Amino acid sequence: MFELIRRDGLARTGKLDTPHGPLETPALLPVVNPRLVTVPPRELYDTFGFRAIITNSYIIRNDPQLNPRAKAEGLHAMLDFPGVIMTDSGTFQSHMYGEVEVRNEDIVNFQRDIGSDIGTVLDIFTEPEWSKERTAQAVDVTMDRTVEAAGLKGGMLLAGVVQGSIYEDLREDCARRLALVDVDVHPIGGVVPLMEQYRFAELVDVIVASKKGLDPSRPVHLFGAGHPMLFALAALLGCDMFDSASYAKFARDDRFMFPEGTASLSDMKGIHCHCPACQSHTHQEIVAMKPAERTALIARHNLWASLEEVQRVRRAILEGDLWELVERRCRAHPSLLSALRRVGKHQEYLERFEPLSRDNSLLYTGPETLERPVFLRYEKRFLERYKYPDTEVMVAFEEAGKPYARHYARQMAEVLESCDSHFFVASPIGAVPIELDEMYPVAQSLFPDPPDEETKERIREQMEHMSHEQTYSLGVAWDGQATIDTLNMMCSKPPSFDIDLARVRAVSDYQFGKGAAEVLLNGRVELKKSETTGKIRNVLVDGEHILSMRANDGFFTLRPPGAVRLKSGFAAPRLRVTVKDDSVPFNREGKNVFCTFVRECDPEVRPMDEVMVVNEKDELVALGRAILTREEMFSFRTGIAVKVREGIKL
Ligand code: GUN
Ligand code: ZN
Numbered sequence: 193m194f195e196l197i198r199r200d201g202l203a204r205t206g207k208l209d210t211p212h213g214p215l216e217t218p219a220l221l222p223v224v225n226p227r228l229v230t231v232p233p234r235e236l237y238d239t240f241g242f243r244a245i246i247t248n249s250y251i252i253r254n255d256p257q258l259n260p261r262a263k264a265e266g267l268h269a270m271l272d273f274p275g276v277i278m279t280d281s282g283t284f285q286s287h288m289y290g291e292v293e294v295r296n297e298d299i300v301n302f303q304r305d306i307g308s309d310i311g312t313v314l315d316i317f318t319e320p321e322w323s324k325e326r327t328a329q330a331v332d333v334t335m336d337r338t339v340e341a342a343g344l345k346g347g348m349l350l351a352g353v354v355q356g357s358i359y360e361d362l363r364e365d366c367a368r369r370l371a372l373v374d375v376d377v378h379p380i381g382g383v384v385p386l387m388e389q390y391r392f393a394e395l396v397d398v399i400v401a402s403k404k405g406l407d408p409s410r411p412v413h414l415f416g417a418g419h420p421m422l423f424a425l426a427a428l429l430g431c432d433m434f435d436s437a438s439y440a441k442f443a444r445d446d447r448f449m450f451p452e453g454t455a456s457l458s459d460m461k462g463i464h465c466h467c468p469a470c471q472s473h474t475h476q477e478i479v480a481m482k483p484a485e486r487t488a489l490i491a492r493h494n495l496w497a498s499l500e501e502v503q504r505v506r507r508a509i510l511e512g513d514l515w516e517l518v519e520r521r522c523r524a525h526p527s528l529l530s531a532l533r534r535v536g537k538h539q540e541y542l543e544r545f546e547p548l549s550r551d552n553s554l555l556y557t558g559p560e561t562l563e564r565p566v567f568l569r570y571e572k573r574f575l576e577r578y579k580y581p582d583t584e585v586m587v588a589f590e591e592a593g594k595p596y597a598r599h600y601a602r603q604m605a606e607v608l609e610s611c612d613s614h615f616f617v618a619s620p621i622g623a624v625p626i627e628l629d630e631m632y633p634v635a636q637s638l639f640p641d642p643p644d645e646e647t648k649e650r651i652r653e654q655m656e657h658m659s660h661e662q663t664y665s666l667g668v669a670w671d672g673q674a675t676i677d678t679l680n681m682m683c684s685k686p687p688s689f690d691i692d693l694a695r696v697r698a699v700s701d702y703q704f705g706k707g708a709a710e711v712l713l714n715g716r717v718e719l720k721k722s723e724t725t726g727k728i729r730n731v732l733v734d735g736e737h738i739l740s741m742r743a744n745d746g747f748f749t750l751r752p753p754g755a756v757r758l759k760s761g762f763a764a765p766r767l768r769v770t771v772k773d774d775s776v777p778f779n780r781e782g783k784n785v786f787c788t789f790v791r792e793c794d795p796e797v798r799p800m801d802e803v804m805v806v807n808e809k810d811e812l813v814a815l816g817r818a819i820l821t822r823e824e825m826f827s828f829r830t831g832i833a834v835k836v837r838e839g840i841k842l
Contacts, residue, residue, distance in 0.1 A: 194376075194411050195831045196820070199799060201545045201565070202403065202430035203509045208377070208411050210276045210309040210349055212268070217411055218427050218509075220502045221246040221278055222495060223418070223437035224271060226258055230440040230491045233273035239468075240495055243275040246435045249303045249311070250282025250294060266307040278310035278351070278435075279303045283381070284416075287317035296337040297344065304348045310377055313341040315353035318382040320391070327357040331366045335373075342374045349376035351413065357382060358394050360401035367405025377433070378406050379413040387416060392425075392531035399429045400538045409827040420451045420501035424518045425531060427505045434502075439494035443487045449494045451501045453524045457490070467496035512550035515564055519557040529560075536563025543568050544821060548703070548800040549632035549745035556639045559646035562620065566633055570622045575657065577701045578625065579709070581694055584612040584685045586664040587675065588655065589626075591619045591639065596629040597691060606676055612685035614664065614694075616655075620647045623658035627694035630727065631702065631746035692719050696731055696739070703747050703802065704758060704767060711761030712738060712754060733757075748802065750815050752840055755804045759812065765794045768804045769818065769825070769834050776807050779814040782839035784832045793822035793833075805834055814839045 198205045208215045224233050224247045236242040247267075252258045261270050267277050281299050296314040303311030314337055316330040338352045352375035356362035370378060380402050386395045399414070406412065411432040417423070418436025426434065442449055446457040448465070463475045469492035470478075478486060508514040522532035535542075543565035554566065587607055593599035596617045604626070607613045615626035620639050628634055639647065659667065666682055668675055696719065697709035704712075715734040722729050722743070731739040731748075738754030741747070750758065758767060771779060775789035785805055797803055797818045805814040816836035818825075825833040 193830055194409055194828075196409075196824070196828060197831075198510055199545075199819070200509045200512055200514050200547065200550070201428065201542060201799075203427045203505075203514050204430070204432065205506055205509050206411060206432060208349075208432075211307075211347060212274070212276045212309050215244050215276045217432040218423070218502055218505055219244055219433050220418075220423070220498055221276075221433060221435040222439060222498075223247070223435055224273075225437070225440070226252055226271065227255060230443065230488065231495065233271045236495070237273055237275055240499060242495075242499070244278060244309075245271075245273055245275070246278040246280060247271065248282065248285070249279035249299060249306070249308065250285055252279075252306070253282075253294070253299065253302050262306040268307060270306075276309045277307075278377075279306075279308040279312060281312040281314040283312070283315050283317050283353075284384070287319075296340055300341040300344045300350075304344065304346050308348055310349040310351055311341075311345065312351040312379065313338045313353060313375075315355055315381055318355040318357040320358050320382075320385050320394070322357050324357075324359055324362065327355075327359055327362055331355050331362055335366070335369050338370060338373050338375060345375075351375065351377040351379050353379045353381040353415070354402040354406070355382050356398075356401075358386075358398060360397055363398055363401035364405040367402045369405075371405060371407040371410075375410070377411050377413055378402070379415040379433075380431070381415045383414065384416040387419070387422070390525065390527035392422075392527050393534040396425075396429065396531045396534040396538070399426065399431065400541060403430045404541065407827050408821075408824045409829065418498065419454070420449055420498045421453055421521055421524050421528065423451075423498075423501050423505050424508065424514065424521045425528070425535075427509065428514055428518045429535070436494075436498060439498060440487075440491050442494055443489075443491035446486065446490060448490060449497050451497065451504070451521055451524070457486075465493060465497075467493055467500070469493040469496055512547075512552040513555075515561075516552075516555050516557060519560055522560075523558075532560050533563070536560060539563060539565050539568045543572075544798070546798060548798055548802075549636075549747060551744070552636075554633040554637035556620070556637070556647075559644060562646060562650050567621065570633070571654065571657075573702050574622055575661065577706045578698060579701060579706075580625075580661075580663050581614050581689060583614040583664065583689050584683055585666040585668065585679060586614045586616060586662060587668055587670050587679075588616045588618055589670045591617060591643070591651070594629065595635050596624070597626050600626070600670075603670060607679060608687045608689065610676075610687075611679045611683040612687050612689070613679065613683075614689050616658070618651045618655050618669075620651060622654040625694070625698055627691050627698045628702065628746075630695070631699055635746060692728060693717065695728060696741075699741070699746060699748060700739075705762065705796075707761060708758065711757050714757070749837065750802050750804065752812065752815065752838070755812055755815055755840075759804060759806075759810075764806070764810050765792050766796070767794055767802075768806050768810075769793045769797070770806050770808060770810070771813060773808065776813050779805050779836055780839045780841050782814065782836055784836050785814070785816070785834035787820070787825050787828040787831055787833045790825040790833050793818075793825050795822045797822060803834060805836065812840050 315334040413433035414431040418438035522528040546565040700709040718732040720730040736753040739748040770792040
């Protein structure tokens, strides 16, 4: 069973139960060639701290010495590795070297019998240059074999490989079919040629297509992804496991792997690495080493570099800066930059998993940043949900210091002395009404000054969209005293804009949906502000505390009277997670909602969204934040679906 612990978009940290204990993801599994050990498994475990490795059952099975030992001692004793051992099936060998004549049934049984923790089906490796027909036939065979293997796996976890070459529809279809079979891990296979040829943009398409069809509660392994420069990108797209033979292969060619790319010893002028392998050696020493000794050192360097990058990725998932990490890593090579740009094409799919907010600031790293799903979200929600205030004019400011209302306080006050005006900021996030200036990611994003051409273009586009929708009699770009003079001549109505009320309205609609402000704020509205920051803290309507505004992301947490109002305006399943009866008493006590108890969920719920937990009669049970999307809630058999903040007792 796989449990999602923390997530950022499609990336996740998790825990996979195996016969040799839990495996924490993201995880890198070094490839151990049982006939050619570069770094002994025991050292991988004790010194490096790897908790899982992958080896090849086909090689073991065909080796006259290893075969009987594996059967007698078991894989773990034979390799002297106490952690998780995954085995591959020989697909790759048969494909690359044409050697194999083994049957799926035999190799699966063999993997199980030697005590593999995660065995692999004998899938058919689909090459990127294959025709669609040939690929589709191969996928069918892989599927038949997967079904067969699932019946043989016993206590072993089984890896069912997604194939389908570069055909996105075949990948997605294969993934969907695999999701129906009783397997435990999903490697994405047939991608080694894409990686070797630096066809990373196609790799992005392949991963996304596979993810679309797979069951989200199963970990995804990117077969043969062993270069640290790829880990962040692959994790961002939802890959949980990697394996690497590259550390040893590259070492044999005197090549050092870094997250920034590969460096050949012959090109290097020095060793600027502080990993335990390189630390006590000079460049000259390494050059002067005997080949075997040098390979041993570089292989260890490559492992340290890979391990460190996996840990960096894990930290990024926890801290919320994975996008920044990916964008930086993808500047290591133009082909990676192409891949990053390709990620932008999948914005709409990624948006479904995009959290409502993050703890970390959004840092602009280049034009590709504008393709992050958070920008699409803002654009869509603004256009669909924003209700313009009923003022006579609108003044547009340039992007500036944040929060905007504080930065432009003096200018706004001057305009409002004589004029019924509203205010927008022409921001890279989009056209931002001044009252949304504290909401994620508006306040929490940083852009270079001056903006680059792509950013200027986006700002122009977004402001133009807005200009088609708005209802002001006049809109002007702020230009100091000249603007005041113009407005003094044109304006006839007294000022009516109340930024506090507008803020509560705009955030309500943005967060909960069009019309939310209407139902929430119907009555006498009172706002309580923080004495230290002056920010809105609590919203009361007719004396009832309905909402609290979070200082860090500018969104609301719901209070029970607010939920009652929201429920009346939005029919089930909107904004709700419906739980089964046996969960209800626990949630009323403030306990979290676990996946297995979810009966229904609003498909529009995004991670970290504020949701109402209701029973099957649609009565309020608790309030909290969704951790998962609807599909994820249904598919995970363990883990938290909603982090409950407040139970509602009867
Ligand atoms: N190793 C690298 N690629 C693959 C693949 O597509 N299938 C299997 N079984 N192993 C691999
Ligand atoms: Zn090193």
